[in-house]
Amino acid sequence: MLAKPIIQELQNTVGKDRCLTAPEDLMVYSHDTYSGKKPDVVVLPATAEEVSKILKLANRERIPVTPRGSATGLTGMCVPEHGGIVMAMSKMNKILEVNPEDRLAVVEPGVLTNDLQVAVEAAGVFYPPDPASQTICQIGGNVATNAGGPRCVKYGVTRDYLLGLEAVLPSGEVIKTGGRPIKNVTGYDVTRLLCGSEGTLAVITKIIVKLIAKPEARRTLLVAFRSIEDASTTVSRIMAAGIVPRALELMDQHYIRLCENMYHLGLATEAVGMLIIEVDGFAETVDRQAKIAKEFCEAQGAFDIKLAQTEEESERLWIARKMGSVALFRLSKTMLSEDATVPISKIPVMVAKIKEIEKKYKMTIFLLAHAGDGNMHPLLCYDPANKEEAEKVENITREIFEASIALGGTLTGEHGIGLAKKPFMHLEISPGELELWKNIKKSFDPNSIMNPGKFV
Numbered sequence: 001m002l003a004k005p006i007i008q009e010l011q012n013t014v015g016k017d018r019c020l021t022a023p024e025d026l027m028v029y030s031h032d033t034y035s036g037k038k039p040d041v042v043v044l045p046a047t048a049e050e051v052s053k054i055l056k057l058a059n060r061e062r063i064p065v066t067p068r069g070s071a072t073g074l075t076g077m078c079v080p081e082h083g084g085i086v087m088a089m090s091k092m093n094k095i096l097e098v099n100p101e102d103r104l105a106v107v108e109p110g111v112l113t114n115d116l117q118v119a120v121e122a123a124g125v126f127y128p129p130d131p132a133s134q135t136i137c138q139i140g141g142n143v144a145t146n147a148g149g150p151r152c153v154k155y156g157v158t159r160d161y162l163l164g165l166e167a168v169l170p171s172g173e174v175i176k177t178g179g180r181p182i183k184n185v186t187g188y189d190v191t192r193l194l195c196g197s198e199g200t201l202a203v204i205t206k207i208i209v210k211l212i213a214k215p216e217a218r219r220t221l222l223v224a225f226r227s228i229e230d231a232s233t234t235v236s237r238i239m240a241a242g243i244v245p246r247a248l249e250l251m252d253q254h255y256i257r258l259c260e261n262m263y264h265l266g267l268a269t270e271a272v273g274m275l276i277i278e279v280d281g282f283a284e285t286v287d288r289q290a291k292i293a294k295e296f297c298e299a300q301g302a303f304d305i306k307l308a309q310t311e312e313e314s315e316r317l318w319i320a321r322k323m324g325s326v327a328l329f330r331l332s333k334t335m336l337s338e339d340a341t342v343p344i345s346k347i348p349v350m351v352a353k354i355k356e357i358e359k360k361y362k363m364t365i366f367l368l369a370h371a372g373d374g375n376m377h378p379l380l381c382y383d384p385a386n387k388e389e390a391e392k393v394e395n396i397t398r399e400i401f402e403a404s405i406a407l408g409g410t411l412t413g414e415h416g417i418g419l420a421k422k423p424f425m426h427l428e429i430s431p432g433e434l435e436l437w438k439n440i441k442k443s444f445d446p447n448s449i450m451n452p453g454k455f456v
């Protein structure tokens with residue numbers, strides 16, 4: 001509970017309607033898709049100046065502050081583990097500039113990713129990072145988590161599209177990092193340090209993103225295989241051949257059948273593994289790229305290949321991949337989406353390992369992957385209150401992480417550490433590196449008010 005004068009000061013800063021203390025409001029702002037903890041108060045600032053005033057107060061009074069985007073995070077990153085203030089960024093939602101000439105856009109953090117994409121594409125340019133949650137997550141959340149997505153296999157992740165930021169330090173000082181030039185090597189790269197910092201260093205209040213030319217055309221293939229090995233081997237063969245599809249996604253049989261039952265898409269349910277392969281570029285080149293990809297699939301024993309001829313058909317081929325999580329969340333009390341990521345050549349080994357773990361624990365692991373960049377999504381549907389299930393999930397998760405690290409991979413390719421992966425960090429991060437992280441944290445946030453209880 002925060003003292004009344006503190007609440008009063010917050011109300012004076014943002015107004016009563018943007019300072020929430022009712023139990024039902026606190027409940028709404030307590031969770032992401034992984035876990036929850038109630039804050040003492042929720043504030044919804046509308047300007048960097050308001051953010052600055054709130055942080056000054058919090059720093060003075062040593063009150064924890066947890067920034068919050070749309071709470072689509074999958075690891076408990078925006079959960080206020082130590083209570084205090086949740087700072088929801090949804091009121092800072094203006095697209096301030098779309099500038100095709102300079103190939104950049106300037107946005108506030110609360111803009112939904114898809115809204116930015118629609119706005120820039122209307123101006124003939126392209127912002128590639130496309131987390132599957134793009135219609136509901138915020139660009140500020142994407143920056144704070146360094147979000148990826150299907151198109152990142154060709155175009156790179158959020159970090160690769162950042163030119164500059166405005167951020168407010170816990171002291172209340174407003175800083176500007178980077179800027180508008182495409183090339184900029186002046187000193188330390190604080191822009192990229194803040195990217196992926198999961199709200200532990202500062203509050204991001206403005207973002208300058210780089211835009212690129214919009215690809216003229218795309219071709220989408222949905223390819224069915226009789227074995228998951230054939231599907232995953234095709235992925236590494238395509239990548240090794242130097243073709244760079246704009247998406248290369250893997251789905252296993254559990255996932256295919258679940259989606260077919262729910263959406264009746266005409267998927268080949270006898271398939272044990274399925275790939276979505278999408279290529280893009282100039283209109284003259286896409287058919288040739290699609291043909292080469294198709295040949296790789298056939299050589300690896302693909303038995304059903306659907307090639308979209310129109311934009312509508314392309315979108316239809318994506319439905320299972322994009323909408324499956326709705327079906328998964330219906331299966332049990334919760335769904336855990338892991339995202340261990342391995343080097344490209346290790347994809348077939350990692351896929352086989354996940355299937356082996358599934359057999360060992362006799363628990364269904366739905367498998368999706370942004371396979372082209374080695375980013376696995378083993379998905380577990382379970383009831384956390386069921387002790388036996390929860391224990392299995394813990395063991396499965398640990399074994400998946402251990403396997404990934406043993407193959408030269410990482411704990412998380414895009415979902416972040418949050419609370420979920422904190423217990424496993426020692427598998428990947430040495431004590432020396434962690435000490436360095438702690439010192440970085442201290443220089444931004446000496447009183448440890450920013451999102452405390454997380455990875456530093």
Ligand SMILES: Cc1cc2nc3c(=O)[nH]c(=O)nc-3n(C[C@H](O)[C@H](O)[C@H](O)COP(=O)(O)OP(=O)(O)OC[C@H]3O[C@@H](n4cnc5c(N)ncnc54)[C@H](O)[C@@H]3O)c2cc1C
Nearest residue numbers: 069070071072073077132138140141144147148198199204
């Ligand atoms: C169905 C589904 C599909 C998904 N698919 C993908 C995917 O393909 N790729 C992917 O990368 N992720 C994916 N995610 C995870 C999630 O959508 C991303 O991590 C996303 O970037 C989170 O954005 P958000 O606005 O919801 O942030 P939140 O979950 O609210 O917050 C995430 C973190 O960012 C911090 N934060 C938010 N805003 C700010 C700010 N302005 N300043 C400082 N810190 C801030 C928070 O403190 C927290 O630590 C998916 C999630 C779902 C539910």
